[in-house]
Amino acid sequence: MPSPSDVQVITPGLLRNWELPVPTGGKESRGTVLVVGGSRFTPGAVLLAGVAALRAGAGVLQLTAAESTAATLSVQVPEALVIGLPETRTGAVAADGDGQLGELIGHADVVALGPGLKGIDETRELLRLVLDAAGPRTPLVLDAYALGALSHEPELLVGSGRPVVLTPNVTEAGHLLGRDPGDDLDAEAAELAVRYEAVVSLHGHLATPDGRRWREESGDAGLGTSGSGDVLAGLLAGLLSRGAEPAQAACWAAFAHAVSGQRLIPRHGRIGFLARELLDEIPRTLATV
Template sequence: MQPVLNINDVRCVEVALTREGVSVSELMHRAGYAAAQEVLELGDVDNVVVLTGLGNNGGDGWVAAEALHGRGVNVKVVCPIEPDGLSGDLARQVAQSAVRAGVSTLVGPPRDELESLLETADVVLDCMLGTGFHGEVRAPFDIWIECVNACGARVVSVDVPSGLSGQTGHAASACVVADMTVTMLSLKPGLLADDGRDVCGAIVVAPLAEQTERLVVDADPVAWRTDLSDYLEVTAPRSAAVDKFSRGSVLVVGGSRRFPGAAIMAARAAARMGAGYVTLAMPASAAGVAQAHLLEIPVVALPEDADGVITSDARDVVLKLAERSSAVLVGPGMRVSGGTCALVSALLGSSTPLVIDADGLNCLARLTNGELPEFPEVTRRTAPLILTPHRGELGRLVGATTPVPDSLVSQLEAARKVVWSDGGSELVVVTKSNATACVGVERAVLPKPGPAALATAGSGDVLSGMMAAALAMHRDEDPDLALLAAYVCEVHGYAGSLAAERVGSHAVMAGDLINVIGLAADAVDEHAAFPEGPDEG
């Protein structure tokens, strides 16, 4: 796994490195050399334009420019002021060194001159604004960014694309769209979510020092980004000695007369994920519709009210079904009422592994008055519990007075309020958005996000069914729950890619995901076992 550090923690690592004998000057030189090396490895690089700012990020650019010049590359540095006028001692020194070495400079050019220069570039090295940037981009960098994005050269950003917040992943105004981002010391959360997903391109981490790995871990990463090989711990072993019961059984409780489809899709997804036996329990008026769609899955009709919503009279039936199941999913399409809230509360009190999604989460918010962290006894149980909220549902769980999470870091903060108040290893919050985090009490795991094709109605219902199946198949084990949840998210994301290949990126519907879950799981398992591909020899 790759550690992800908040920006403030990255600065702490830099301070720690200096205490271990790696000076700030040495760090800047190593950062510049790392950026220069990545530029050279792009190939066919004769002309490079380096855009520098006023701080240490600009200093990295001056070092890179001198290194490229030394390798025979035609380099020109564009800077907002004369190198001798830089206020930072270190940035000024490396700029003066580059000028003495023969690096050509262009100071404060008008727009047309900059555009003409960029037309000649094979690569643009973006060193304007670093990890300390936040807010809106000011002149002249707003104009420079527009020019960079309009040119045809390959763009490499140093540490973070200029204009992007490395912490939140938001770009308030102009932002460089890079083909590659060479980030220093560790991944930052803003590179992995929201606008960061669109503007970073390929991300390369430059550690800069042999002590970095240890110091980054000591800094207590805010999250860990998975590699496929990490999932070997939770992939199901292949065996022919199985039957439908040994593969685990899933009970899906949900649906309503108005929304039968969500529970139907969740049940189908659980079966496609590998559960040997799936049962769907839903309101009586919707049961016939469900059975028509689910030839392989039995449907149990539950008591309902006049609106076709499950009532509290279903409690005993559902609990008996849960006792015979390896895992339960509650919530998809269920709606929120006194009866459904009672049902969620009863299932929380059961001893069966449980996934709560959609209206099940909204029932949980209602049961706790939107302050779930204040009621840890509600979620504290001996069996695994996975909550799968999107940002809006997560906001409702942690309090009406708390803003809805709008970034990966705020998702992590909100999820940790829930997990840490509970304090048990049996609870994981899978906070969903364009980047998903699986947050447990010990660590947060970030699966690689799926494609934009997943942004479609019902996609979350599919994921929740898959999650319940994974719990069922691992019922006799004690898996790392956060890692298991991340594995399911990874398969879900891969299913999105396969579905997009089949029907087009804008045409994917949730049902398309269900049909390729098996292929996606096989592919993830194979890549986890053979990261570089199977040995042909």
């Protein structure tokens, strides 16, 4: 693995020397992923993240969504347990601290918070619930609105020792930094990793709090499509659930996400494929590294 301050390009050779765990036994050995998200208007984000987690190897999938959409989502993803959560008048998902959600968080092997969430105040409550209910060594993936919530309370992760991966886009990185990011995204990812004591995956630039850095260079313009970030967050959660450590999961996920997009270019062109079409490419991409 690279030493601190080096930036190493993620290649198949690098990944082959950093093999993913291959669990044996039943689905429990591949872990339970809980995706917390899904406002009334964006339940599809939870679907994309959840299916990506399964495609990456998770054994059990649990999804949350606004109560008004939960039944439909459960039909769309029959492999998952789907939990409807209270929703506000505007359709945001509200924390359900006294209900089933806290118990599910406590028993999950990985929690991904953010896909499809709306409402910064509601998301802050959900973030606090996740941090309170999850085990101290339960890996967390924070995406989308969860990153905005974290930017309002940056001290939440500091000193916790939690295994956390942050997946900001450039706009979300600006919220976390408190300023517009510069052109050197390697440096910005490294600053975020130190500030939040988490692994950071920023637009193909990855960093850890101890100074290790990687860059994924095969991503193309087509990944800049609605729902693509949800797929990446779920991919990460699935790899974590099967036993990968956070930096390893982040590197493998960034590569699999980018190369799955490359595989779609001959059929759909550079910018014509959809995020949901990435899902079927993930297992083949992982298997052919």
